Amino acid sequence: MQDFFTPKSIAVIGASKEENKVGHIIFKNLYKTFKTFAVNLNTKEILGEKAYPSVKKIKEKIDLAIIAIPAEFVLQAVQQCGEHDIKHIIIVSSGFKEIGNERLEYELSKLLTKYNIKSIGPNCLGVFDAHSALDSLFLPQEKLTRPKAGGISFISQSGAVGSAVLDLLAGENVGFAKFISYGNGTNISETELLEYLGKDKQTKVICMYIEGVKEGKKFMDIAKKINKPIIVIKGGKTEQGAKAAMSHTGSLAGSYDIYKGAFKQSKIIIADSLDEMFHIAKLFEKLQTPKGKRIQVITNGGGYGILTIDALGLNNLQLAQMSSTSHAFLKHHVPKLVIISNPMDLVGDVTNERYGLALNICAKDKNIDILLVVVLHQTPLINKQITEVFRKVQGGKPIIVISTGGTTTKEISATLENINIPVFEFPEEAVHAIKKWLDYYN
């Protein structure tokens, strides 16, 4: 399936001169990065590049075809791809099963099998690979900002869920590997995509939005064998939701309890909301496997420390108890008002240096596995250089930060995330994600 993501040559069937057309946007997104051929019956040139009336007129080998033409012409295009020995096709066109056109979908499926073609779609956004810049998303950059390269891959049965989330996360510091919107999944299903991403070197963690799974047992068997975290959010959890899923993708959503049971058996992490899915994914993307589960909370705001400890307790997570050596050392080196406990309250007059001291002592303490650090940048004596303090902490223990605030806070949080320290806005959302992250290592 590698040719879907790093093809040496691409044909865009339906490439168009008209700026608002799907075929134009796709061609424009690709032709400067990849060897890309425009295919269009009615024009000779697009963006200064020659246009071909058919793929059959292209003399070179084509690794990937992207089809963006009305449904009624898709079969003919696929046939020509088959005859021209193109083995990978993304079909973004809609107008198949999802509008009741079962017959056309069946014919398409037969044709793909006949020519032994692997195909994503139809009725989908296709593929975005943040590393190779392969991009079949037909939404312009100003509508949908592309996220930066990283380790999270996302398979979405719903194009809208995919594009909205991609656009949101592009503005945050979340790194993507591959995004795949597979639409009707006529030829390649969620199961094959999951299997592929399980082996993909750039993918550290797999996120999925699914309404239904076609081959349940196979899907779960493959999930079980994949040695990476898989996080799923399921659409159609309730009766009304399942009914809506039926009209949306024709998915038989099935009983959510049965899905949940199967997910758990396959070590699949169940996200209860879209934002939770990416909170959990962020921890896996940025952090190494923790050596243990004892968490030390450090804070510069008493109330935030308490809310964090509350959330840890309510989620049955384990509080670290620092060694007496660390305790004695800190007692000697920090002002009397600092509360050396769990939470450790560095209090409102905390400086960058005091944070550094606390972080480094905890990072070395053998009784502590994870540092959960509240930094409220509103307090007067800390500043942007605190990111350097975090960067210099040694010991390889996971550090997770909680910071709430406006422009200054968001800027500092971005810097921290760029050095692989995940930052959350609120104690409770951080702890919920940590809970599911740690449960995975059970």
Place this chain on the structure above:
Amino acid sequence: MQDFFTPKSIAVIGASKEENKVGHIIFKNLYKTFKTFAVNLNTKEILGEKAYPSVKKIKEKIDLAIIAIPAEFVLQAVQQCGEHDIKHIIIVSSGFKEIGNERLEYELSKLLTKYNIKSIGPNCLGVFDAHSALDSLFLPQEKLTRPKAGGISFISQSGAVGSAVLDLLAGENVGFAKFISYGNGTNISETELLEYLGKDKQTKVICMYIEGVKEGKKFMDIAKKINKPIIVIKGGKTEQGAKAAMSHTGSLAGSYDIYKGAFKQSKIIIADSLDEMFHIAKLFEKLQTPKGKRIQVITNGGGYGILTIDALGLNNLQLAQMSSTSHAFLKHHVPKLVIISNPMDLVGDVTNERYGLALNICAKDKNIDILLVVVLHQTPLINKQITEVFRKVQGGKPIIVISTGGTTTKEISATLENINIPVFEFPEEAVHAIKKWLDYYN
């Protein structure tokens, strides 16, 4: 207590020439808006204004004194305020009970009683009134952006919780009335503040962060009588959290189950997280009381519609079933692919006009009470003018929007919130807030 928020004259005791000093920041925040007197023994002039060696040297009547000097000098300053007939004092200075200085706190309390002075603090940020611009917060604007004026008031036992949340919400479209950080609550407790905000005309909804309540029964009695929503987040819900609260504000956190029971009896809404508190508050601030609870979901993304319906079902909220007249009308006026159900899926080629049609039909339908509208701005045929479509919907029914995305989305969401349409980023957080908002009207 009105003089804490709209005093005619203010004395800042400890006003300073030095830019980083607490007394300088407070004086600077006030002197252009209020008749403000600087009090400082060691200087003659601050920011071009005359400085007085003591409040007793000020010839005019002072409504409010703000004390920002070291703890050991606070008693003397309070004494002088008493002798000068100043009846309202905010003491931001720390160094009292919270560091074990019980004796000084006791003396302070006695002195305040002797002169019949009402006092907020010590060990607090004091007050911010977004309507009058009264501002004793000693954090400069670049550390803590002040939110715009609106209907949410927030009482916080923790200064850090208060300032972090204020800074965050300033960047969003949340309107504040009064923020009060009351610190040790030596003279005025959470109970009196609650009672005052219950009567305050600018306050539509009251949020509170509390670790402990001093006079439990009185607090609950007053809460019961207040005819406005009160939303509380409690610090110290777990044993470890309660222990931390003891070190933080000396609060006896008490059993959370007992608090929860009492809160429920008093019609207090319990928030499970800081962000949830402000999500719920936003609904109360921006919306009128709904006439009923039947919710119609409208969407342009199938998956988002399903996740929203799922969340409503899991929270036992009621789905509307539109009238047959509306159904027939829509069937006649929208493309065949639109799914006229609950959710109503306007599908990916939706235009502003189609949204307008769906919104207006639902706004008039007698079987529908609340419109919950997913708008994913990534789809190609809608644009920023969609805010006008929303503005023109008549019928007075609550409209709540869910939009996920980057810069463009955030910009449109801000416009919608400015016309009192609350916007959420994800289906699940919207529905959790709606659940608690509707439960209040039971």
